[in-house]
Amino acid sequence: MNSAALLKSSDMTVEGENFFNVRPTKSATHAVGFNETRIIKIEYKNNPRKLNSLEEEAGIISFLNNHGCMTCPEIVSQGRLSSGEPYYIQKRIISTGKPKTADMVFALLEQKSFGVYQGDFKPENMIFDGSTCHLVDYDQAQQCDGFLKMGNTEFIDWIAGDFKNRRGHDFFSDPDRNFDKREIFNLFRNNSFNLGETSLLQNQVTTNTETGFYHRLCHPTVFIEGARDLSARVSVLDKIKFKPKEEVLDVGCNLGLLSHYLYDKDCLVTGIDLDGNITTAAKMVANILGKPITFSPMDIGDAVKLKTFDTIFLFSVLHHIHNMEGAISSISKDCKRIILECKLHEGGSKPTSFGWTSTNHWEFNNIANLTNFIESKFLNFKFEENYGQVDRGRYIFSFTKS
Ligand SMILES: C[S@@+](CC[C@H](N)C(=O)[O-])C[C@H]1O[C@@H](n2cnc3c(N)ncnc32)[C@H](O)[C@@H]1O
Structure with missing residues (x-):
């Protein structure tokens, strides 16, 4: 492509992708085009007003992608056109409206946790998919370890000061x-x-408690006023033994409190939950707290074949799973140990478009009857240990494959 073509706008094909209406940016140093799923950005010539060349910009985006950042759309490829100009191709996020201020700030703080400031923080550079605010355009982005040490509000003050210095x-x-x-x-x-102000947390439906949030988190960088935290469970959890780098799955992970605990015990952790908004929020929170944990949306009742894990954690979730038998069958195949939290009387429910509907319930008058029941469900597993009682009358048990 040459300058004249850029100035005119044109359709073009790169790497088997058709890009529609590739057109020059205001400065005519770059061009941008898109199709239904991808965006292409091309650098025709260096623009001294931009902090980063296109290749540097692509480097920062790839850095964020490689670290599991949820708010920076993924680069799918980069290279040079046959005419020599550098380009990159990024996944296209379809906008469904405007982010709330809390969504913008959540994105900013996630990227801060990687030592990145997108550099031109304004609504035009944000794409909101209905729950997550994605930041685009990194040609003014700055990477600096100093961001990691700044407090959240100090970082916002720094952004305002940097803007004033540059723009006056x-x-x-x-x-x-x-x-x-x-x-x-x-x-x-x-x-x-306050995570509770974000669309991700306000759109998730994982509990019918009063605040609408299950996990309560109180950390110097992020907090949420949920119904339950881990503090009452820690002394019992501390009795569980793990081998180094034990591979664990946290089913019904919610905002990830148990996953954080397991990560701190040197486990390789995956958390799954029915609700995609909570798993995205869980990943962003884990990033902010510096805990590289994998979180994915998944209904364990649909999991035909899971990856293999050493231990699967089922904390206050088994009775909620609508296809409990299907979940039990895949869990039994895919791990050596199950650690389960539940109480003698349980009544599960799941959210539907008609509201909460009940799933499974059980009632036992003693622990032996409850653990026998669990053994009868997880064939090949034997009850191993009762670690003790935690809050809300729940017990934590382990079962191992015989
Ligand atoms: C009562 S909360 C327990 C959260 C966490 N495990 C804890 O103990 O702190 C139950 C969680 O399980 C999730 N859940 C329910 N059914 C599920 C399913 N079929 N597959 C995956 N997650 C599920 C809910 O969305 C919710 O986040």
Whole structure:
């Protein structure tokens, strides 16, 4: 492609992808085009007003992608056109509206945890998929380990100061931004960001408790006022032995509190949950807390073949699984040890478009009857240990493959 073609706009094919209406950016140094699933960006010539060349920009995007960042769309390829200009191709996120301020800030904080500031934080560079705010355009992005050490609000102040130094006027009232400074700072309690204000947490449906949030998290960087935390379970959990790098699956992981505990015990952790909004939020929170954990949306009742794990954790979830028999069959095949949390009387439910509907229930008057029942479900597994009682009358048991 040459300059004249860029200035005219044209359709083009790269790597078997048809890009429609590839057109020059305002400066005419770059061109951008898209099709239904991809976006292409081409650098025709260096633009001194941009902090990064296209290849540097692609490097920062790839860095975020390789670290599991949820708010930076994935680069699928990069290279040079036959005419020599560098390009990259990125997955296209379809916008479904405007993010809330909390969604923008959540994205910003996720990227801060990797030492990256996207560099041109304004609504035009955000794509909202209905729950997650994705940040695009990294030609002004900055990578700096110093971001990691800054507190959340200090980082926002730094962004505003950096903008003022470069552009000479106020960041918040800049017409391209028009952010409500008070609204942004109200999202923090001291320095800790309120996850409960984000669309991801407000759209997830994993519990019918009063606040709508199951996990309660109170950390200096992020918090949420959910119904239950791990503090009452830790002393019992501490009795469980793990081998180094034990591969574990946390079924019904919710916002990931048990996964965090298992990661801190040197396990290789995967968390799954029915609700894709909670697993995206769980991944972003784990990134912010510096815990590289895999989180995926999955209904364990549909899991025909799971990856193999040493231990599968089923904490307050078995009775909620609508296809409990199907889940039990795949779990039994795919691990050597099951650690389960439940109580003598359980009544499960799951969210549907008509509201919460019941799934499974059981009632036992003693622990032996309960563990016999679990053994009768997980054929080949034998009851091993009762680690003890935790909050809400729940017990933690282990079963091992015989
Ligand atoms: C009561 S919460 C327990 C959360 C966490 N395991 C704990 O103990 O702190 C149950 C969780 O299981 C999830 N869940 C329910 N049915 C599921 C299924 N079939 N597959 C995966 N997750 C499921 C819910 O979305 C919810 O996050």
